[in-house]
Amino acid sequence: MSDQPKLCHLALQGGGAHGAFTWGVLDALLMDGRLAFAGISGTSAGALNAVALAHGWVDALDQKRDPAEGARAALARLWTRIMALGGVSDSAARLTRLMMGALPGALTQVSPYQSNPLDINPLRELVEREIDFERLTRLKSPRVFVAATDVATGHARIFSGRGLSAQSVMASACLPQLFRAPEIDGRLYWDGGYSANPALGPLVEMGETRDLLLVQINPLQRTGKLLTSEQISDRVNDLTFNASLIAQMRTIALINELVARGVVDEGLAPIRVHRIDGGEALAEMPADSKVAPQRRTVEKLFELGRESARRWLRRGLAAVGEKSTVNLRRDYGDPLRLEVDAAEAAPQGGVGSALLRYLWPRSGTNGDKPPPRG
Numbered sequence: 623m624s625d626q627p628k629l630c631h632l633a634l635q636g637g638g639a640h641g642a643f644t645w646g647v648l649d650a651l652l653m654d655g656r657l658a659f660a661g662i663s664g665t666s667a668g669a670l671n672a673v674a675l676a677h678g679w680v681d682a683l684d685q686k687r688d689p690a691e692g693a694r695a696a697l698a699r700l701w702t703r704i705m706a707l708g709g710v711s712d713s714a715a716r717l718t719r720l721m722m723g724a725l726p727g728a729l730t731q732v733s734p735y736q737s738n739p740l741d742i743n744p745l746r747e748l749v750e751r752e753i754d755f756e757r758l759t760r761l762k763s764p765r766v767f768v769a770a771t772d773v774a775t776g777h778a779r780i781f782s783g784r785g786l787s788a789q790s791v792m793a794s795a796c797l798p799q800l801f802r803a804p805e806i807d808g809r810l811y812w813d814g815g816y817s818a819n820p821a822l823g824p825l826v827e828m829g830e831t832r833d834l835l836l837v838q839i840n841p842l843q844r845t846g847k848l849l850t851s852e853q854i855s856d857r858v859n860d861l862t863f864n865a866s867l868i869a870q871m872r873t874i875a876l877i878n879e880l881v882a883r884g885v886v887d888e889g890l891a892p893i894r895v896h897r898i899d900g901g902e903a904l905a906e907m908p909a910d911s912k913v914a915p916q917r918r919t920v921e922k923l924f925e926l927g928r929e930s931a932r933r934w935l936r937r938g939l940a941a942v943g944e945k946s947t948v949n950l951r952r953d954y955g956d957p958l959r960l961e962v963d964a965a966e967a968a969p970q971g972g973v974g975s976a977l978l979r980y981l982w983p984r985s986g987t988n989g990d991k992p993p994p995r996g
Contacts, residue, residue: 627658628942630833630896631825632764635867636666636795636815637839640907642920643900644671644837645701646927652690654935657942659764660830663780663821665814668837669768669794670749673786674700677753680761696752701924703748705917743792743801750788759784765828769814769821770794773803778817778866780824815863822870826893833942836897840864844905871895871954878950895948896941898934900926 634644648671651657664672675693682692758766768781770793781790793804793811803810814821825834840863878892903926907919938947 627656628833628939629658629660629831630835630942631828631831632659632662632672633820633822633825633834633836634662634664634668634671635820635836635838635840636664636668636813636863637904638667639704639920640839640900640904640923641667641671642701642923643839643904643927643930644668645697646924646929647837647898647900647931648675648697648927649694649924650928650931650935652694654931655690656935656939657835661765661767661825661828663767663769663825664794665769665818665820666795668820669791669814670700671697672766672768673749673753673755673758673791676758676761676764676766679764680757681754684757700748700752701920703752704745705920707744707748745795746788746792749791753788753791755787758786767821767824768794769818770796770804770811771814771817773798773810773812776817778814778821779809779811780818780821782824815866817866818870819863819866822867822874826874831943832891833894833896835942836867836895836948837900838867838897839900839904840867843901868954871950872956875950875954875956878946892946894942894944894946895950896934896938896946897948898927898930900930903930 632648634641637643644667652675662672662675664670674696678693678696679689681696682689685692766782766786768786768790769778770781770790771777772779781787781794789804789806790811792801793806794814796802796804796812798812803812805811819840820836822834840859844857874893874895877886877890880886881890881892904923907923941947
């Protein structure tokens with residue numbers, strides 16, 4: 623049995639102060655030591671975690687210390703500072719709480735260009751103090767990718783290497799109702815969650831490994847009726863910031879499907895997807911827990927993350943390098959099927975009927991069994 627750690631990519635979803643869950647996950651993975659990370663992609667709070675991990679990693683390497691312990695220390699220091707900001711009662715604390723998370727119960731009617739004319743952002747100041755971005759440009763592994771949304775086009779922009787800065791991290795975490803859009807290279811950016819939460823493409827294109835470990839903190843599903851304004855707002859938040867992830871996962875599922883059927887050119891291999899999911903546990907937390915990085919809340923999220931990671935290590939680590947542990951069709955939707963009533967939508971006979979059978983192989987009365995091909 624090899625003592626070498628298994629190699630994978632990390633994808634860190636954003637979700638406000640719930641990013642402390644991801645901190646707990648990373649702490650447990652780094653302490654365990656049986657995984658190595660080739661690339662790390664993060665959005666919003668996931669971007670904060672990604673750059674803090676990388677900063678601690680390269681700092682420890684420069685000092686000839688254990689890089690995993692350096693990364694753990696850097697993450698702990700960042701979140702300790704965030705808790706300190708969230709615990710004070712002045713306007714800076716309010717801005718930090720808003721910056722870390724989602725919108726307040728009712729959308730503000732005042733533009734941030736009016737309400738925050740000096741563009742005060744204590745989180746940006748914290749990141750500038752804690753993260754040495756010049757060092758990050760020298761880090762060859764793990765590579766770090768941060769996603770933000772171009773306001774003009776709606777497209778995701780991925781920052782890496784020399785493109786990483788406090789400004790690009792703040793762009794990744796910029797909720798436009800609350801903060802001015804950061805300007806980079808003459809373009810304005812909003813929260814990366816609108817376009818890539820997180821961005822999976824850079825990790826897939828990197829190669830090095832076909833295993834991708836997602837830390838997901840926005841619930842895919844919620845049970846029961848949503849009756850209060852807070853519940854409705856929370857679910858709208860889930861849907862908005864999960865949309866890009868679902869689309870990317872469907873693309874991966876389609877690629878894997880085409881590879882399995884031998885449709886694509888040689889050289890393309892299936893992508894193995896794994897997930898540490900805080901959705902179920904985090905869905906039960908109070909609605910304001912995303913926007914209030916109070917010490918008690920952050921410490922609870924951290925412990926939930928650590929325990930979730932340890933549980934995954936027991937159950938899922940062995941599959942890394944072997945097979946996926948996420949059912950992409952079940953959890954993110956079948957990329958070859960739309961949710962339509964086949965009896966009403968299917969054309970009768972001809973090419974249309976054959977095409978429908980290919981695009982929606984589980985339609986009709988066949989249940990989960992696709993019709994035979996050829």
